Amino acid sequence: MNEILRFIADLTGGTYYKSFRYCFEGVEVPTVAYDDNRIITMSQDKIGETNKSLKTSKSVADLSEKIMKDGKPLFRFFLDGSRRTYKIDDIAYGDRIYPIIAGQIGVGCCERSEPDSFKPSVLGMQIVLTLPDCADKDSKKDPFFNSLAQKINNLEVLKKRGISFQKVLSYTDRVLKEGEKYEHKGIAKIQDEMVENEKSMVVQLVREKKLNLQSYLLKDGSLEYKKIKGAHYKELSAIKSNYQCVVGVSKTFNPELFKDKRKKNLARRIADLPLFHRTPAFRYTNERAPDVEFSIWYLRVREISKTVSPFDGVLKVEKILVTDEEQENGLESDEIDYISANLLNERHPTCYGLDGRWANHLYPVYLTEKYIKSNYLSEVQFLNLF
Amino acid sequence: MAKVIGKAAATEKIPTTIDEFFFWTDKEKILHPFDVVKAKHINDSVTFGVIEEISHITDAPSYLTSYISSDFGDVSHIANTQRIGLNFVKARVVGNTKNIYTPVLDGSEVSLGDEKEVQKALGLDDVKKPLACGYIEMYEAEDRVRLPVFLNSDFLLGPEGAHLNISGISGLAAKTSYCMFLIKAVQQRYLQKDIKPDQGIAFVLFNVKARDLLAIDEPNEDLDEEDKKLYDELLRLNDQPFENVTYFYPYDPGDYSNTYAYKQDVDYQIDVNKAFKYKYVYEHDKNSLELLFSNTYDPTDTMDSIINYIITEQDQFGDIRNWRDFMSEVDTYCQKQSGKDPTITPASWRKFKRILRKPLSNSVFAHGVDDKRNETRLRDHIADNIKKNDIYVIDIAKLDEDIQNFVFGDVVNTIYEMKLGQTGEREPEEVPQKIVIFVDELNKYASSEVPKSSPILKQIIDITERGRSLGIILFSAEQFKSAIHDRVKGNCSTHAYGRVNAIELSKGDYKYIPSVYKGMMTRLEQGKYIIQNPVLRSLLNIKFPNPVYKQFKHG
Numbered sequence: 001m002n003e004i005l006r007f008i009a010d011l012t013g014g015t016y017y018k019s020f021r022y023c024f025e026g027v028e029v030p031t032v033a034y035d036d037n038r039i040i041t042m043s044q045d046k047i048g049e050t051n052k053s054l055k056t057s058k059s060v061a062d063l064s065e066k067i068m069k070d071g072k073p074l075f076r077f078f079l080d081g082s083r084r085t086y087k088i089d090d091i092a093y094g095d096r097i098y099p100i101i102a103g104q105i106g107v108g109c110c111e112r113s114e115p116d117s118f119k120p121s122v123l124g125m126q127i128v129l130t131l132p133d134c135a136d137k138d139s140k141k142d143p144f145f146n147s148l149a150q151k152i153n154n155l156e157v158l159k160k161r162g163i164s165f166q167k168v169l170s171y172t173d174r175v176l177k178e179g180e181k182y183e184h185k186g187i188a189k190i191q192d193e194m195v196e197n198e199k200s201m202v203v204q205l206v207r208e209k210k211l212n213l214q215s216y217l218l219k220d221g222s223l224e225y226k227k228i229k230g231a232h233y234k235e236l237s238a239i240k241s242n243y244q245c246v247v248g249v250s251k252t253f254n255p256e257l258f259k260d261k262r263k264k265n266l267a268r269r270i271a272d273l274p275l276f277h278r279t280p281a282f283r284y285t286n287e288r289a290p291d292v293e294f295s296i297w298y299l300r301v302r303e304i305s306k307t308v309s310p311f312d313g314v315l316k317v318e319k320i321l322v323t324d325e326e327q328e329n330g331l332e333s334d335e336i337d338y339i340s341a342n343l344l345n346e347r348h349p350t351c352y353g354l355d356g357r358w359a360n361h362l363y364p365v366y367l368t369e370k371y372i373k374s375n376y377l378s379e380v381q382f383l384n385l386f
Numbered sequence: 387m388a389k390v391i392g393k394a395a396a397t398e399k400i401p402t403t404i405d406e407f408f409f410w411t412d413k414e415k416i417l418h419p420f421d422v423v424k425a426k427h428i429n430d431s432v433t434f435g436v437i438e439e440i441s442h443i444t445d446a447p448s449y450l451t452s453y454i455s456s457d458f459g460d461v462s463h464i465a466n467t468q469r470i471g472l473n474f475v476k477a478r479v480v481g482n483t484k485n486i487y488t489p490v491l492d493g494s495e496v497s498l499g500d501e502k503e504v505q506k507a508l509g510l511d512d513v514k515k516p517l518a519c520g521y522i523e524m525y526e527a528e529d530r531v532r533l534p535v536f537l538n539s540d541f542l543l544g545p546e547g548a549h550l551n552i553s554g555i556s557g558l559a560a561k562t563s564y565c566m567f568l569i570k571a572v573q574q575r576y577l578q579k580d581i582k583p584d585q586g587i588a589f590v591l592f593n594v595k596a597r598d599l600l601a602i603d604e605p606n607e608d609l610d611e612e613d614k615k616l617y618d619e620l621l622r623l624n625d626q627p628f629e630n631v632t633y634f635y636p637y638d639p640g641d642y643s644n645t646y647a648y649k650q651d652v653d654y655q656i657d658v659n660k661a662f663k664y665k666y667v668y669e670h671d672k673n674s675l676e677l678l679f680s681n682t683y684d685p686t687d688t689m690d691s692i693i694n695y696i697i698t699e700q701d702q703f704g705d706i707r708n709w710r711d712f713m714s715e716v717d718t719y720c721q722k723q724s725g726k727d728p729t730i731t732p733a734s735w736r737k738f739k740r741i742l743r744k745p746l747s748n749s750v751f752a753h754g755v756d757d758k759r760n761e762t763r764l765r766d767h768i769a770d771n772i773k774k775n776d777i778y779v780i781d782i783a784k785l786d787e788d789i790q791n792f793v794f795g796d797v798v799n800t801i802y803e804m805k806l807g808q809t810g811e812r813e814p815e816e817v818p819q820k821i822v823i824f825v826d827e828l829n830k831y832a833s834s835e836v837p838k839s840s841p842i843l844k845q846i847i848d849i850t851e852r853g854r855s856l857g858i859i860l861f862s863a864e865q866f867k868s869a870i871h872d873r874v875k876g877n878c879s880t881h882a883y884g885r886v887n888a889i890e891l892s893k894g895d896y897k898y899i900p901s902v903y904k905g906m907m908t909r910l911e912q913g914k915y916i917i918q919n920p921v922l923r924s925l926l927n928i929k930f931p932n933p934v935y936k937q938f939k940h941g
Contacts, residue, residue: 073466116468306458348465349455353447363455364467370445 003157012135014091021383024085048283048295051333061276064341074342076215078364081107081198082372085187098132101186106372107197126166130186132173211245220365223248223318240322248318251360271310273300278340293321295331299340301347302359312359388497396492407490410472419902420927421524422507425494431484434507435477436924439902444471480923509923515539518571518621520928534620547879548854553867554884560912561863567930586774588818593781594826596646601936603631613931627935633661634780636750662762665752668709677795680840688734708753745789765800769809774818795842805856820857828862832874850877868893881918885910
């Protein structure tokens with residue numbers, strides 16, 4: 001027992017405490033500092049689609065019915081990322097005590113070729129560990145933590161079980177502001193790693209030429225990634241083209257953060273959105289990726305009388321503006337209608353009774369999420385590694 | 387390993403055990419209860435299982451989920467994605483190639499077996515003294531397997547186990563046909579080279595329904611090529627009707643009122659000397675009188691006392707030579723203050739007379755036997771003549787129930803006494819080593835409601851309990867097994883179930899049968915049986931071909 005912790009403490013010059021171990025997802029966790037839509041900057045011309053005359057909302061019910069009868073569904077691939085984080089122990093460096101946070105990260109993509117054929121396409125599972133920056137006494141950063149990961153993986157306790165840590169990450173050890181906790185910083189680091197993995201998976205799908213105008217990828221959650229960097233993303237145009245056939249759909253969003261050009265809050269409009277209607281698309285940029293413009297709109301897929309809150313049954317849909325023309329005039333309104341109608345057709349079956357967010361969940365995304373989670377090591381198994 | 391159709395699943399709530407395992411399979415994979423599957427197990431062994439239940443599950447926790455998923459009850463709604471679902475199969479473990487009976491592990495590959503593996507799984511391989519009992523079919527399309535079922539005859543005909551009981555509802559269960567199929571197989575088995583000369587078998591069959599068994603030596607002209615192929619190639623039996631058959635019809639004075647057989651048929655059979663008319667003569671058969679009282683409630687044993695009085699030839703009864711005089715004599719005892727034996731009251735004699743009057747008026751109770759007209763006494767005929775490979779068919783279909791009881795009881799007594807060496811002057815080696823008695827509607831003779839004092843019930847219990855060692859084997863059939871006396875059915879080693887109705891299935895006799903099999907039993911087609919035998923590792927769902935002998939479509 002404690003072999004890994006003892007090893008880490010020895011190697012980083014810390015003292016470990018054998019604290020109580022637990023999974024963060026099993027206890028109440030404060031919102032992570034990196035939540036979507038934290039800061040939104042509306043573009044000057046705030047309309048995100050070619051039809052500038054659409055003021056209120058538009059029904060896509062007829063189009064959805066037409067597609068259902070005559071066409072094939074637009075979405076073929078479904079991507080989701082998930083992470084499970086664990087407080088493993090506390091470790092003292094100098095006079096301060098920091099938490100050691102471990103995490104399991106799963107990013108997966110499933111393919112639906114036929115209504116009764118839903119199969120996994122790609123899956124990436126990672127086990128990571130986060131330590132405070134001060135664990136790296138010589139400030140070597142990545143090389144230090146990479147070598148630490150390697151050394152940990154050589155431990156017999158892991159080899160015996162066929163388990164290895166893909167990365168050791170580090171979180172900032174800066175003085176905490178009021179209300180902040182080191183735990184949250186560790187979790188945020190793991191969340192970032194998951195987002196990175198999601199991006200890599202989109203790139204992989206594009207490279208394998210799986211995505212095209214007939215086979216879109218529906219990604220769970222927002223597309224607004226943090227500042228894009230790294231070897232794979234040097235060219236902004238390349239990044240954009242990767243997302244030509246990718247639509248992000250968020251189940252939960254904060255409508256308060258979103259205002260139209262008259263600075264009027266959109267929350268009421270979204271709450272009153274009629275069934276099967278979409279809002280006009282808005283255009284915005286995000287401070288995390290200032291060079292990338294998004295088109296964003298809302299779509300009601302469930303009747304308001306059958307849900308508990310007015311925002312249940314409303315999806316936030318995003319797409320990156322890829323071409324120059326799109327950047328100039330916004331996303332083609334017909335495409336927005338087409339995407340919306342296809343999303344509407346994904347509203348059934350539901351995961352009612354299985355997930356409290358059923359009204360906003362889309363079943364293929366739900367299945368993808370389930371698939372990823374089914375590949376996690378169990379909590380008991382994971383916590384007892386340490 | 388053959389094509390994998392699924393993987394074993396062991397969950398917290400439903401673990402795999404020594405007795406059973408569960409596996410998931412594609413929802414469109416067609417499997418059936420009774421199909422054999424094999425699961426990879428530790429040490430390169432294979433665990434065989436027989437499918438007991440197939441369920442379909444989805445991730446929907448309630449019907450409400452399904453309703454909401456159909457756009458809140460829109461029946462025309464079609465979704466882009468079908469709800470995730472799978473078939474979940476429960477299999478009962480029947481064996482392991484290396485006798486490792488630890489539970490099948492989660493994730494073990496499960497596949498269908500080939501012919502040899504199915505045989506091995508069910509214990510049908512390498513059967514000694516093989517006796518064809520039907521055939522089984524399993525799987526679908528290119529995986530289909532059809533196998534003959536051979537059982538070790540020692541477990542059906544003794545000495546390891548004996549007696550067969552067949553149950554099933556009237557008409558649809560084809561009980562007589564299945565029994566005759568087995569008799570065909572037994573007869574042929576005893577003609578094989580490995581049977582020693584002193585190991586003969588003979589059959590005594592009771593025809594209880596119309597003309598059912600009255601032409602078993604004539605071919606079934608409707609037997610098609612498929613059936614012939616099944617007999618010849620799969621089951622290694624010939625498709626010819628029965629041989630060495632002798633028919634016994636109840637005597638009548640020439641009006642054929644005691645049989646459903648046509649006059650010309652009976653006459654023809656008598657002409658070619660393969661039929662006889664049987665009679666009961668007072669002088670020789672008065673000792674069997676008690677058989678006419680087998681369903682009479684006699685708590686004070688007065689009927690028994692009267693019968694004793696007569697059998698011991700007290701008073702004038704020793705001088706009587708025929709049934710008419712006998713009844714006249716009984717009449718005198720019925721008179722008040724006749725001065726006869728005071729220990730039995732005239733009222734009891736009157737009851738005795740009342741019970742006897744109707745059966746004794748039947749012409750089968752006659753004055754004497756005329757050998758030249760092929761008349762015979764069953765007791766004598768069986769005791770003196772039955773030899774190995776013979777089939778005696780005794781027609782009792784049209785007789786009243788009390789006379790049927792009498793005939794049946796008398797024949798069974800005769801066979802029992804013959805096997806004990808108490809009748810005739812035949813050398814023991816001339817008597818067939820085994821005699822199979824087949825009787826339909828066993829409930830008439832061995833129902834749990836028959837009075838305990840019934841001599842026939844006692845005789846049947848005796849046969850089922852001790853007949854195995856004597857070489858008397860009972861093949862019986864009835865509609866409702868639950869109505870049969872526990873000691874009778876408990877002593878049968880082989881049980882065959884045809885179609886059974888749901889009320890009958892709710893009785894205790896069927897408790898051990900899994901619910902899916904019970905459901906199947908209410909739907910079994912004609913020609914399909916579920917059989918149970920000590921050598922089989924599991925119940926078997928077998929089929930058998932159409933009978934080889936003439937069928938009377940209208941009875």
